[in-house]
Amino acid sequence: MCLAIPMTVKRIEGTRALAEAYGVEKYVDIVMTPDVAVGDKVIIHAGFVIERLDPESAREIEAAWDEYHRAMNDEKETGRPDGA
Amino acid sequence: MNNDNIRELADAFRSLRLKRDLRIMEVCGTHTTEFFRTGVRDVFPEGLALIDGPGCPVCVTPNDYLDRAIEIARVHGVTVATFGDMVKVPSSYSSLAAEKAQGLHLEVVYSPLDALEFAAANPGIEVMFLSVGFETTAPTEAVAVQRARERNIGNFSILCGNKLTPPAVKALLDAGETRIDGFILPGHVSAIIGVEPWRFAADSYGKPGVVAGFEAYDLITATTTLVRLIEAKRYVVENGYARVVRDRGNPKAREIMYTVFEERDAHWRGIGIIPDSGLALRDAYADFDAWLRFPVEPPPAREHPGCRCGDLLRGLILPTDCGLFGTACTPENAVGPCMVSSEGPCSAYYKYGGL
Numbered sequence A: 001m002c003l004a005i006p007m008t009v010k011r012i013e014g015t016r017a018l019a020e021a022y023g024v025e026k027y028v029d030i031v032m033t034p035d036v037a038v039g040d041k042v043i044i045h046a047g048f049v050i051e052r053l054d055p056e057s058a059r060e061i062e063a064a065w066d067e068y069h070r071a072m073n074d075e076k077e078t079g080r081p082d083g084a
Numbered sequence B: 001m002n003n004d005n006i007r008e009l010a011d012a013f014r015s016l017r018l019k020r021d022l023r024i025m026e027v028c029g030t031h032t033t034e035f036f037r038t039g040v041r042d043v044f045p046e047g048l049a050l051i052d053g054p055g056c057p058v059c060v061t062p063n064d065y066l067d068r069a070i071e072i073a074r075v076h077g078v079t080v081a082t083f084g085d086m087v088k089v090p091s092s093y094s095s096l097a098a099e100k101a102q103g104l105h106l107e108v109v110y111s112p113l114d115a116l117e118f119a120a121a122n123p124g125i126e127v128m129f130l131s132v133g134f135e136t137t138a139p140t141e142a143v144a145v146q147r148a149r150e151r152n153i154g155n156f157s158i159l160c161g162n163k164l165t166p167p168a169v170k171a172l173l174d175a176g177e178t179r180i181d182g183f184i185l186p187g188h189v190s191a192i193i194g195v196e197p198w199r200f201a202a203d204s205y206g207k208p209g210v211v212a213g214f215e216a217y218d219l220i221t222a223t224t225t226l227v228r229l230i231e232a233k234r235y236v237v238e239n240g241y242a243r244v245v246r247d248r249g250n251p252k253a254r255e256i257m258y259t260v261f262e263e264r265d266a267h268w269r270g271i272g273i274i275p276d277s278g279l280a281l282r283d284a285y286a287d288f289d290a291w292l293r294f295p296v297e298p299p300p301a302r303e304h305p306g307c308r309c310g311d312l313l314r315g316l317i318l319p320t321d322c323g324l325f326g327t328a329c330t331p332e333n334a335v336g337p338c339m340v341s342s343e344g345p346c347s348a349y350y351k352y353g354g355l
């Protein structure tokens, strides 16, 4: 029941926003996240934005991933098992 | 991140060597399903067991709640609005689906606001929304009540069965019936409550936890982190879903939730009464309280003979340990809620083939 999906905010109209994911658009309530802005990625649950996706942290994941990948490659080259 | 990367990560995860066998619990029902659906459960390293916890709101809702909803509909003729997950759940003697066949008015909604709009559009009928859910869902239900007040929609009410998750985890730890070495903590509950409310598990019980997201990447990294914390005896709670979960959660959502609701003892299937683990409408919102507005005396609740949902929700058994699993109990013909709810452990094991 706590399933929630990421969507992107297209437009804001008072306490609701038009959000889009995979070409599907729907209105969602933004009363819990009054500072959302057009272009934000948001998490939707039961018709509400419950939180914004933090682009910084999302980038951190990518960075952590790159790092992990580099370490794995190093490990392959040097045989050191401390890659991950 | 592409599929090759994930495969590589999965390989590394599978070859993780554990110092000893570990038992970790996933508290969230959505995680139960996602561990299967993403295939992460198939690449668990040897010696690591994932046990299901009390994290499916539909499953932990005891029969007496649904018995009351049905009795109210029968006696007072109200229309029942509900999330779809509740429709086929067996009550003590019936189910909403069975009652619908007998003439009960049922409105399945995606959002509590849809139930409110339905009430607004049909002023001649009473609409009772089944307010079930954890901290993720409660604020959405609180907003529906606030809007009903603002818009003076008098034919809308909720039957409050909301529950709070940290007290349930504490109750399991206090009962000490099964060994749990650490917790994969719910991502979207934590988006509302933050990381702080979980620290007691690490601080007072020596059980580390990691808040996790729902993609394969999230599940693997959170589980790996949890294994490392347990092995290093580092009793902390970490946030593995920082792109959504802030350490302090969403204060605005909590403010809304606690404006409308207050904490109260609540009855959990299989666990019993847990102090301050549920929500009830505050007196100021009593007008919208279906418990008060529609007095009924439902027949005494009874359990489904042979169903072991209660043991399952306490982490004592796996779904496949239930004698009815896959034979007398299937999603089409469910004996207990754990087989009905899309995030119930029995339904997940059935759908994805078990282990």
Ligand code: SF4
Pocket: B306, B307, B308, B309, B312, B319, B322, B323, B324, B325, B326, B329, B330, B334, B335, B336, B337, B338, B339, B340, B346
């Ligand atoms: S398999 Fe069915 S009867 Fe057995 S515990 Fe699960 S829901 Fe209950």
